[in-house]
Amino acid sequence: MTLLQHTTLRPLQIGAVTIEIPLVLAPMAGVTCHAFRLLCKRYGVGLVVTELLSSHAIHYKNQKTFGMFDWTDAERPVSVQLFGGDPAIMAEAAQVVEAAGADIVDLNMGCWVPKVAKTGAGATLLKDVCLAQSVVKAMVDAVKVPVTVKIRSGWDSSNTTGIEFAQRAQDAGAAAIAVHARYANQGFTGSADWSIIRRVKDVVTIPVIGNGDVETAEDARRMFEETGCDAVMVGRAAMGNPWIFADIKQFLETGTHRPEPTLDERIEAALFHLKTLAATPSVGEERAVKEMRGQITHYFKGFSGVSALRNLLVQATSINQVEDLLHHERRRTG
Numbered sequence: 001m002t003l004l005q006h007t008t009l010r011p012l013q014i015g016a017v018t019i020e021i022p023l024v025l026a027p028m029a030g031v032t033c034h035a036f037r038l039l040c041k042r043y044g045v046g047l048v049v050t051e052l053l054s055s056h057a058i059h060y061k062n063q064k065t066f067g068m069f070d071w072t073d074a075e076r077p078v079s080v081q082l083f084g085g086d087p088a089i090m091a092e093a094a095q096v097v098e099a100a101g102a103d104i105v106d107l108n109m110g111c112w113v114p115k116v117a118k119t120g121a122g123a124t125l126l127k128d129v130c131l132a133q134s135v136v137k138a139m140v141d142a143v144k145v146p147v148t149v150k151i152r153s154g155w156d157s158s159n160t161t162g163i164e165f166a167q168r169a170q171d172a173g174a175a176a177i178a179v180h181a182r183y184a185n186q187g188f189t190g191s192a193d194w195s196i197i198r199r200v201k202d203v204v205t206i207p208v209i210g211n212g213d214v215e216t217a218e219d220a221r222r223m224f225e226e227t228g229c230d231a232v233m234v235g236r237a238a239m240g241n242p243w244i245f246a247d248i249k250q251f252l253e254t255g256t257h258r259p260e261p262t263l264d265e266r267i268e269a270a271l272f273h274l275k276t277l278a279a280t281p282s283v284g285e286e287r288a289v290k291e292m293r294g295q296i297t298h299y300f301k302g303f304s305g306v307s308a309l310r311n312l313l314v315q316a317t318s319i320n321q322v323e324d325l326l327h328h329e330r331r332r333t334g
Helices: 033-042 055-059 086-098 122-127 129-142 161-171 195-203 219-227 244-254 263-279 286-302 307-312 319-333
Strands: 012-014 017-020 023-025 047-051 077-082 106-109 147-152 176-180 208-211 231-234
Touching: 017 219, 023 147, 023 244, 033 047, 047 147, 055 077, 055 161, 055 219, 077 086, 086 106, 086 129, 106 122, 106 129, 106 219, 122 147, 122 161, 122 286, 129 147, 129 161, 147 161, 161 176, 161 195, 176 195, 195 208, 208 244, 219 231, 219 244, 263 286, 263 319, 286 319
Parallel strands: 023 047, 023 231, 047 077, 077 106, 106 147, 147 176, 176 208, 208 231
Antiparallel strands: 012 017
16 A cells, blocks of 8 residues: 655654654553563664553562563663652652663553552542642652653543643653543543544643554554654554554555565564563563463464464473474464
């Protein structure tokens, strides 16, 4: 497919941090570990964001949480996302991750899952924009790196507090805001209402990053055009599909699509993901294989026999076994 008009991708400027390609990997619990972030970097994403980290866990020096401080120079610039509802503890956590090398510190105000929301953190902060503004201000005052915020449209459709909060976040010193254009009580159901992103863009001067229902390069182009956003964030559509970033970039710049990844490319990416995760000091091979059992099949979505492959992968206990299964799949389909 060729378009009559092409897009010039302008760098995204967040404080003093320049992101050359305005495409962002969304933070996803259990997904956006170092290995996956690095893989997406290989395929052209401009900014990666870590899994959400608990400010309280950092305050109490929880070793499991410190094991998630897995970012490296190869990922830069990297944004570290924190959640919590106490301004002082969030400020302390921001200082800790800044000292650990975060280029950007991000406040999570989008997570709706009960174990986060019931603590007064995540999307619950959208119910109290004054407190939320205090959290942002405390974080901004505590660190030298830019502070950003990821929000939902609001807690529910009865009150679109995301728009009011965006202004408050800017007033508190936030350097950018990402908007997932669903309400918190929707979870991932229904459709994202991109008009909310447009409305946020109209009331702030800081960069706005659009998020929600971007599954293809065409979706990314429409989001840029319809919302005026400064960057597009991709989440679930990148799982097992890191080349989506290369495809979006090529499509926006040339109007043509990147060739579909071959089976060999899919196998190589899946094994890179697995082996890099296993090499992470806090993970190791046994845990990496367990965690990747469900994720590896995402790389082969649409291929015949993927269900059978999934059933075999859940029995794998080593990298060698996973490699054997994937190479068998190559021979079977070749």
